[in-house]
Amino acid sequence: MPTTDLQHSDYRIRKLIGTLGLFLPIVLPLAAWDFYASISHYYYSTLPSLIFIIILSAFGLFLLSYKGYKIDKATETISDDFLTNIGGLAALVVVFIPTSCMGSTNVDIDTMCKACELPLFGHNKDWANSVHLISAGVFILCMGWMSRYKFTRGSDDGNHSLYKWCGNLVFISVALILVCIAIEHFITEAFIIHDYYVYIFETTAVIPFGISWLVKGKAIDDVKAIGKRMFGVKK
Template sequence: MEKKAILNSYLRIRKLIGTLGIALPVLVYLFHKDLLASISHYYYTESAVFFIAILSAFGFFLISYRGYDKDPSREMLSDNIITNISGFAVLIVVLIPTSCSESGSEFITKTICDTRNYPMFGHDKSLWNIIHLVSAAIFLFTMGWMSIYRFTRTTNKEEMKFENAIYKCCGYAVWICIAILLIQFVGEKFGADLHATKYDVFILETISVGAFGFSWLIKGKALEDIVAFNKMMFGARKK
């Protein structure tokens, strides 16, 4: 019974992380009703409550998550170490937000950036911005790692073939988005504009958090819950 209770607790945490990941870009956009250059820039809007609350929840859930122990014969890190790294990284993202400038919003630029009327830990310092970007990259990278290497760790390879394919697709989607963002960032440093639109960062971040969110939902057996719910509802109607 104790093992079942622990498993159910893990499943709930996985579903919460997955739901929050998918909800984050949707909520910050809908509440502010304007598209910004990145999800991080919503820290300077009324959507900050969702940005701070969801990312903080990510951090605490990930730090409290234990997951699989490592296999000493072929693995260097356990789930616990990876999620701790990810959890602390995302908390740094909250405590050291992105710089106020380049939000893509004229209103934010004039009322906050130019006047330096920053909310809470807001700033326009390049060093702090780099720390924010690196921490965000670590958070997303480890989420991709979890999907590709940790979620696919199972003895029932054939039975879990479909789920494992989903985990890998989600993980690689996260990593591809990080790679594109890194290329664009380096390109900017060398004076090359590699952006397709001014909302590239927001779009790629949305794909990333949506991908790892979906991966965590699958790992939390959300699909099984939906199937069971439908059976219960349709079964009750037939009776």
């Protein structure tokens, strides 16, 4: 796969997407000083809500701006641009159609939800919750697909194994969420699943794709360059 058709701005977008992926599951609990059932439930807490909206909106806009490599029609059926556009639109849907307010594991949010005192587009509707969950899944899977299949094209730059593992972790995490939901709702009510399994598996999906996007954006080269400047190391 040729590298001459990749715009320099795309490297910056990769680094920004990677940074957002790493920070999202870490900053939100710190802002709320509490763990919720899922990353999406931070939408209902004041400061975390602002952070959540900014980061997910940035995800959407950066992905819509990303072009990537031109499609190789001999080996590919989906272009980078098409895949990231789908992921970007899904991220924006996640913002404008948030998760249901119930089941956050936070007493204040559950009380607010029962009283119907909801912020912005907050709701407790099953259909809207389904749209949110599907959009979140599409967004994460698009990121995993980029890591696993798009970043590993062409000659190995020494990081292909990392990209594959990151992509696989994304797919495994999404699969585990679906399995836990199925067990929780369809197999037996007596089966106790940890309240935070969605948050845990969302984190094990978001952080790996964040790492892969950072590495693909040559963030390591930037760190090395900064280190050389700081410590006066000459080439």
